[in-house]
């Protein structure tokens with residue numbers, strides 16, 4: 127509220143203030159003012175000089191300024207004489223010359239749009255210097271009224287009464303020293319520093335043998351002779367000439383060093399000025415309008431409240447008996463294999479308890495690792511995972527599932543201080559670790575997430591937990607979701623927040639994408655968005671979306687040049703296996719491209735699959751998804767595909783998961799969020815004022831399957847007749863049927879379907895449904911195709 131008020135008052139004050147500023151900011155005004163000052167300064171200089179020659183004669187005439195019969199000798203007439211009289215006679219004497227000279231430079235600066243910053247300094251110091259000169263001249267030549275001017279003369283007289291002649295002289299000297307020290311940074315060292323250089327030049331005429339020897343032995347020594355070496359010079363007149371250039375070089379280094387210092391100062395000043403102007407503009411905008419606030423359009427948006435989430439009874443009860451029993455069994459089992467234990471420690475988590483074991487000295491860790499299955503068998507429990515050693519510790523971990531698992535509610539992780547206070551770009555509260563800590567990760571840093579797990583093990587709940595986390599932390603202006611849900615049921619609830627949080631292709635009705643063709647178009651459209659964003663980043667000269675948005679908020683990027691606030695885009699694909707099976711390379715290529723390049727421009731991918739087999743999670747996909755979340759899978763091979771190691775096959779399901787971000791694997795209990803909770807959240811958001819439309823992605827006009835109807839008969843695929851037969855016999859017009867029966871790639875099958883449509887064998891493209899088959903049986907098909915042949 128307070129912020130708003132402030133903006134209003136600023137806007138009220140603005141018009142008048144802005145008008146005056148705009149007038150003086152105008153280049154035309156500045157050029158005229160600059161030219162006027164330059165010429166006026168020239169006028170003053172001429173009149174001042176002329177005044178020095180004619181002041182005595184003109185002085186008496188000035189009293190009768192308006193009398194036409196009276197003329198003056200000053201080259202610039204009565205006005206020139208009057209002004210000169212005012213400044214020189216009544217003012218500061220000859221020191222007044224400083225005024226027209228500096229006016230001249232000020233005029234030039236305004237005329238050429240240079241910086242006035244330094245001139246201010248010259249004016250300030252100049253006026254002080256002018257006063258000092260006029261007093262000093264008054265002191266030394268009180269009788270000549272032109273030298274000191276009345277001001278110099280009067281001040282001088284006044285001070286004389288208090289300080290006497292000697293006192294005033296000392297005071298003037300003190301002022302001079304202070305002036306030089308402050309203004310030109312003169313110090314005794316600096317003054318002294320001038321002389322040795324001179325000395326060297328002088329003494330270079332008498333350089334001695336020592337230096338010659340140095341030169342001969344080591345040429346590098348010769349360039350910097352010390353004073354001592356020079357002083358030792360006595361006899362060797364001959365060598366002087368040879369050495370002279372060397373020493374002169376040294377002395378020039380000193381002087382040229384000083385000269386460069388002056389140059390550098392001027393250069394540096396110029397650079398600072400240029401930056402200043404740019405900064406001034408943006409900081410002025412920020413001052414006038416405040417930082418750009420992307421959330422302003424939905425300024426009244428309220429984040430979902432915590433009470434929309436359900437409470438579960440989730441206090442972890444430590445079953446002492448169970449702990450003791452497990453401990454004994456572990457010790458016993460290991461003893462059976464001759465592994466002695468020095469110490470054992472238990473950490474009770476929501477689903478599993480971690481027993482940290484310090485084995486006796488000399489026991490090889492791999493030995494324990496190899497006994498994993500035997501230990502699991504002896505503990506007769508599923509879900510044993512052995513971590514040997516625990517990264518960062520010298521211990522071995524054995525994770526044993528609790529008899530009674532405790533649910534981790536979404537509410538408990540969302541309300542945790544760790545999540546609430548996180549400063550991450552896209553914070554995700556995935557669940558809790560074994561030590562009951564809320565696990566929060568930044569999707570922006572991951573930068574993409576691959577999720578896998580057999581059916582019913584908590585993948586969909588996991589996806590909902592990710593989306594819920596973002597909904598609780600990010601304003602609709604800051605993040606947009608692209609949701610792909612081939613199962614058509616998992617993500618439907620997010621339809622409620624279409625105009626707040628979803629992104630879609632133009633001219634599509636549903637934001638949540640359920641059919642393959644649209645997925646391909648959307649992925650390609652995201653690639654276009656990615657390229658466009660990279661262009662924006664390039665013109666803004668920043669490296670990533672965070673820097674870009676910060677620069678945009680600080681009003682350093684002009685929206686008229688196409689710059690805009692860029693929300694993060696999170697692409698969620700549920701059931702990726704289905705997609706890759708039907709569309710193959712057509713989805714794999716854009717996904718790989720996005721995964722490789724999109725991190726810097728704020729597009730992040732979350733891909734979930736039930737079947738983590740190698741033909742779904744291909745090498746190229748895997749290489750670009752360093753962050754993986756694995757729920758329980760059915761085989762060690764699947765676990766290896768997803769995690770590059772075993773472990774996921776030994777999870778116990780129901781949200782028990784392993785998370786890996788490239789290096790360590792962490793066991794987590796995924797936060798549970800139920801469908802009614804998601805519904806409440808999406809309803810809460812959906813009922814608020816929204817943007818007029820979903821966030822529109824760039825248009826992508828790919829080749830739509832089944833739109834090209836003018837396919838020439840001669841250009842038909844050689845398998846056309848076979849394909850037609852397959853379709854007619856099965857009475858099902860689908861490309862995937864052709865793929866299976868004729869062992870074709872997706873593209874070729876798609877082309878065949880196009881040709882079959884053109885031949886009138888199958889009907890039009892009907893979205894996710896299979897096409898209608900227009901030919902009832904094989905005989906009619908033969909008739910049709912033979913008839914075509916005869917006609918052609």
Ligand SMILES: Nc1ncnc2c1ncn2[C@@H]1O[C@H](COP(=O)(O)OP(=O)(O)OP(=O)(O)O)[C@@H](O)[C@H]1O
Pocket residue numbers: 533534579580581582583584585586587588736780781782795796797798799
């Ligand atoms: N984090 C969790 N905590 C407790 N129970 C869970 C958790 N996650 C999932 N479950 C239980 O497992 C069931 C199945 O979960 P979910 O629907 O997420 O499985 P899925 O892997 O998506 O299956 P599918 O692939 O068939 O859709 C849930 O209904 C719930 O009872």
